[in-house]
Every structure is written in C-alpha cells, then in structure tokens.
Amino acid sequence: MAEPDVKNGPEDVAEKLSKLTMGDSKVEADDDDFVDPWSVASKSATGIDYNKLIKKFGSSKIDDELVTRIEKITGKPAHHLLKRGVFFSHREMHGILNKVEQGKPFFLYTGRGPSSNSMHLGHLIPFVFTKWLQETFDVPLVIQMTDDEKFLWKDLKLDVAQKMAIDNVKDIIACGFDKEKTFIFKDTEYIGQSPAFYQNMLRVQKCVTFNQVRGIFGFGDSSNIGKIAFPSIQASPSFSSSFPQIFEGKKDIPCLIPCAIDQDPYFRMTRDVAPRLKYPKPALIHSTFFPALQGAQTKMSASDPLSSIFLTDTPNQIKNKINKYAFSGGGATLEEHQKNGGNCDVDIPYQYLTFFLEDDERLAQIKEDYSSGKMMTGEIKKTLIEVLQPIVKKHQERRKMITDDEIKEFMRPRKLKYDYSTKK
Template sequence: MAEAEVPVENKPELPIENKPAANEDDDFVDPWTVTGKSDTGIDYDKLIKRFGSQKIDYELIQRFEKVTGKKAHHFLKRGIFFSHRDLHSILTLHEAGKKFYLYTGRGPSSESMHIGHMIPFMFTKWLQDIFEVPLIIQLTDDEKVLWRDLKIDEARKMAFNNAKDIIAVGFNPENTFIFNDLDFIGQCPAFYQNMVRIQKCVTFNQVKGIFGFGESDVIGKITFPSIEAAPAFSTSFPFIFDNKVLPCLVPCAIDQDPYFRMSRDVAARLKMPKPALVHSTFLPALQGAQHKMSASDPNASIFLNDSPKQIKNKINKFAFSGGQATVEEHRMKGGNTTVDISFKYLTFFLEDDKRLAEIKYQYESGEMLTGELKREAINVITPWVQQYQQRRSKITDEMVESFFKIRPIKV
C-alpha cells in the first residue's frame, strides 16, 4: 500500500466527513454514552441529519431484496437497522459478482453479554449468509483497559468469554476470523503498520473534535481510534486477503459511527475504498428508552446467562410501561407503545409481523393490559435466551481457539 507522499506536518487539516454538530437539546450519542431527551428515546431521524448518513428507506429495502433474491430481515423492515453509508455501492458490487467483506466488533465489558449486544451480530450473521462473504470480528479488550478500571488480564478473559457468546450466534470458522487486540496486534505487523498509517492522517485537534477527548485523557485513548479503524481496510489482514484491496461493510450500532467517519476520511489518502456502514438503533434499557441496555447495570439489562426466573422478574419489575394509571383508564385510553419497553423488545425479537401488529392494536386500544403485554415479552424473550444458552453450552475453548487462529479463511 502506498505511503503518504508528504510529511504529515505539511498536510492540510483533514476535512472530517460530515462532522456532527449538536446542541443542548439534542440526544447525546457517542461510542461510550447514549442518552435520549424524551420518553420515546433517541430521535434517529435527527441523528441521521447530525451524523450525515442516509436513511434506509423503502426503495433501498426493495433494491436489497431484488439484488439478493431474499426477503429483507425484519430488522430492516422495522427500521431497527435504519441508516447507512454507501450500502448502494455494496449492492452494486454484489450485482457485478465482486467480493467484499464484513467487519464488526465488541468491546468486552462483562463476563456475559446482554441481549442488546446480540442485535448487530444477529444481523451480521444474516448478511454473511445472504452474501456469502468473509467476516472479521474485533474484540477491543484494549479499549476497556483504557476506559475502565480493568487490568489487562481481566479484559483478555472477558474477550475470550464474549467470543463464546458471539460464536453461539452461529458463525463458522471457515469464513469468520475473530481476534482480540491485546493478543493479535503484536502478531500481525501489517495490522500495526496500517494503524500507524491512519495515525499519520489524523491530527490531535481532529481526534478531539470527533471523539471529544480532553487534556486529562490518557494518551492511549487518543490513538485507540486507529485500532478500531484498521480492520476496515483489507490490507490489515494479509493472511486472509493476500494484500488484495477489498471493500468493507460494517454493521454496527449508530454510536460507533464516529470511528468510521474518521476511517472514511482517511481512506482516499491510504488509497483504500471507504468502508460502507449499516447502523442499528439501540435496544433500550428496561427502565426506559432514554438509555441503551448496559452491561454495567444488571437491573437495566437481560443478560444471555439469565435464568427464566430472572428474565420474568426483570421484565415484570423493571420494564417501563406505556399503560395508564388504572385498569379503567387503560381500557378507555389504551397504552402507548412508543414508550413501552416490553413492546419495544417485541419489535426486536418477535419475528411474526402479523402477531406484532395484533399486539400493538390490542394494547393501544386498551384491550390488552400492561401485565399481559409483559407476559407476551417474557414468552418471546425467554425461549430465545434458552435456545441461545443451549448453543452457548456447546462452545468449547478449542472452538474459540479455532476462530482466533491466524489463518486463511474462505473469501
């Protein structure tokens, strides 16, 4: 790959692509904090405008189905994956019979992931099956050491356990490579070299503007974005792509977009294609849609290792309700599905469109009470988690090592 042709100090300031401008009335969304300003949660249309991405509309979904010959995933149809950058270009590549690869990741911050963490991985698995393309999964255990009070060995252990959670989604080692930063980067010179190339393209002022870093932040935070950006360029993995330049599609939650705005801005100077993106909404916390589900609060999240009793208790006790104060008032006025967390969870995990529409009508008309809606959510999420746990129980250390092994995979 061509190196930069002039010294970095002589280069003009990098025009950060569609740098978001926010005011105090806007929702707060960055890679570490998500806070909505209203009971209905994040205003995703406003976020699209602020981030400068494109809405996934009906026409794009129709084109997706035409190009792939497959029905759109319910995450697409329901606006759970709602925004994109250059998804049309990926579809054009596929139409022409040309290859690309998928890249997504996870910052391990707990021994077990929660159901909200599964959304990008479920969709990534579907994309991989539809397009028959290779997948790179990055575990940013180094990020968690830098941002949290974690020791390196603790973060590495979490990454290994989270890898088991991810593999249980159904990924295949034949076309999937998983790595954790703290172990892999020292074993792959090409990856580190791309990190340095990216670092040369972005000034301190720019990284402060994108990520909001302050003068008291440790220097590791300043350089970390180059680590998350590097997998978006195929030359970071010569053992997989043989130094060939392949475009990349990144399925991720919208809070990770700043990393890839930066990646897209440096791509031309690295003589690499800009990574394309498809963004998901957040699965909200049990207490309300203003916050995403968090691994740091056990009462805000349904974890993948929760028992049926724990799931039932969490939803019944903590799930924010859109119902009225009394049964009589609810029968008369109906419930509000735009703020009700049980209904929001059903939009993610209940695949039956007809049944979801029935529940919406029954709750909004007052025919269905809050307790009954919570029971519907429990009856959908509990078997989903139990089926997942059965798959997870079969994931061995040896299986994880097969995904982590530096090797060629099917391209």
C-alpha cells in the same frame, strides 16, 4: 468496539450536549439527545430522535427503495430488523450492492468491546443481523474484540479485560457463525501477530492530527495517550490489507460495517483517511439503540444487571425483571388503559418485541390490541417473557457446547473459505 455508558437526567444530558463535536467543527444539537461512542442519553420518553441524528451525522436513511433493492439482489426477504427500521441508517450501502451486482467481493466487519463476563440482549442485535448478512451475501467476516479499549476507558485490569473478551467470544460463537468464513480476533493478541495490521494503524495515525481526533472524539488534555491512539486500532479492520491471510494481500476489497450509530465517529474518521491511503472507504449500516428496561432515554449498561436481560439469566430472572422493571406505556388504571390504550412508543415490552418477535402479523396484532386497550400491560409482559425465555435458553445451550479448541480455531489467523478467483 466502544459501549456507551448509560447516563440519565437533564443535567448530565445538558452537560454532554455542550461538548458534542463531530469532525473538526462543533455540531449544533437540540436539548434532548446526546450520542457519542461512550455515552448515550436522552430526556425524551421515546428516546433518541433518529431522524435528527441522521441529519447531525450526515448519514442516509434506509428507505423502502433500499430494502427492496436488497431483496431483489439477494432473492431473499429482508431481515425483520431491517424491515422494522432497527437498522435505519447507512453510508454507501448502494455502493456495496453495486459491487454485488458486478460480481465483485466485499467483506463484513463488526466488533465487541468486552465490559462484562456476560453479554445482554442488546449486544446480540448487531451479531444476529451480521449473521444474516454473512449468510445472505456469502461473504467473509472479521470480528474485533477491543479488550484494549476497555482497559483504556474502564477501571479494569488488563488481564480481566482479556478474560472478558474470551467470555464474550463464546457468546458470539453461540450466535451460529460459520467457522470457515469468520475470523474473531482480540486486539491485545492479533496486533502483535500481524505486521500488516500494525502498519495500517501507523498509516492511519500519521494521517490524523491531535486536533482532529480531539474534535471528533472530544479528548482533552487529561486523556491518556492510549485513548488518543485507539481510533486507529478500530479503523484498521476496515481495510482488507490488515488481513493478508484472509484476502491474499488484496488492498482494494471494501467492507460493510454493521454497528450501532454511536460508533459512526470512528468510521467517519476512517472514511476521511481511506482515500489518502488509496483504500476503499468502508460502508456502514447503523442500528438504533436497544433500550434499558427502565425506559428508552438511555442505552443499557453491562455493569447494571437490572437494566437488561443478560444471556446468563434464568427463566425466572427473565420473568421477574420484565414484570418488575420493564417500563410500561399502559394506563395508570385499568379504566384509563381500556379507554386510552397503551403507548407503544414508550412501552418497553412492545419495543423488545420489535427486536425479537419475528412474526410480523402477530406483532401488528399486539400493537393494535395494546394501543386500543384490548390487551393489558400484564398480557404484553407475559408475551415478551414467552418470547425471550426460549431465545436465552437456546443460546445458553449452544454456549455450553463451545470448547476451548473451537474458540482457538475461530481466533486462529488463517485463510477463510472464500474463493476470490471467481470474482471479477
């Protein structure tokens, strides 16, 4: 899936806002934010206004009622990323829960656009949550590696994009997905192996005009034709018929797509096309953006090693990056901080803790202490370092254990361990 370029600065944001379109009509946007599948920018110190974005995109906010319903149906506590509003928006999540209550199947679909040899912490978020969804609902998962998309959009040679995809697959497997229930595929390989996938691409392409795709994605006369055709590739995994080896040729099994909200335009298009193909519309659950170390105005860039913590970073690199580059919401002086406290809405160490510190009580105490001025900037940075170092180290240890044979098995088209005969 696409990874937005990081842009910063009022002039760039204003230029992009003037071009923002969704569907066939232009969306009115304020002067602060710009979001599309390739660029995310905000002039606000607190970053994207997600309530406004929900209204612009026409999705639904995840409320307490939905979280409570998920807990009731699964019999398990909601994931901390869901409870804390990191996953904040959805399309037809209630429809998926209705299927679960009726004993009917669904599957998960997410993806990764490989643009570097190593993923960063922000890339982990959708996979951490997707793993929880897979385990909680006991459903199959397909993961699309869009090496073709990166070749079309980035200044990358095709073989380099393909190699990056395999490097990223190692990071994804290291998240702990169930091999018997997970199929990872690379576009440049799987499309040639699967007539069913290619046929669905063609069906989508025939349903969407150039004017429509230009309106949705902002393509222009100078856009290469690969970009224009690519949305059909990202749409096709939404349909169970694209994976006959997994779903036994069934065409009516819906999917749930966990993704960052910048990917929503692809699936708005897909949801428009699905009824015409007599396929179920995909449901979505959207996450916020993981902010750059330098501040919440933008999403991180895989091409900027100083914008985030990478999964290849050493403990010392993690410590130095946080201490040197993590934007602080603390006071300019000790006296000012003790008097007014820190601003957790803009403080990057606190924001990162909301993603990775699972202990709700400890997080609440940190917020109280930092906001009151009792906890200093150096202390909250130290806390974050202590949280992240073991997470990254454990990930690196798991990644080292992954063999080429294991990668091949995850990426081999095959039937997954899921008995549809038990479903109504």
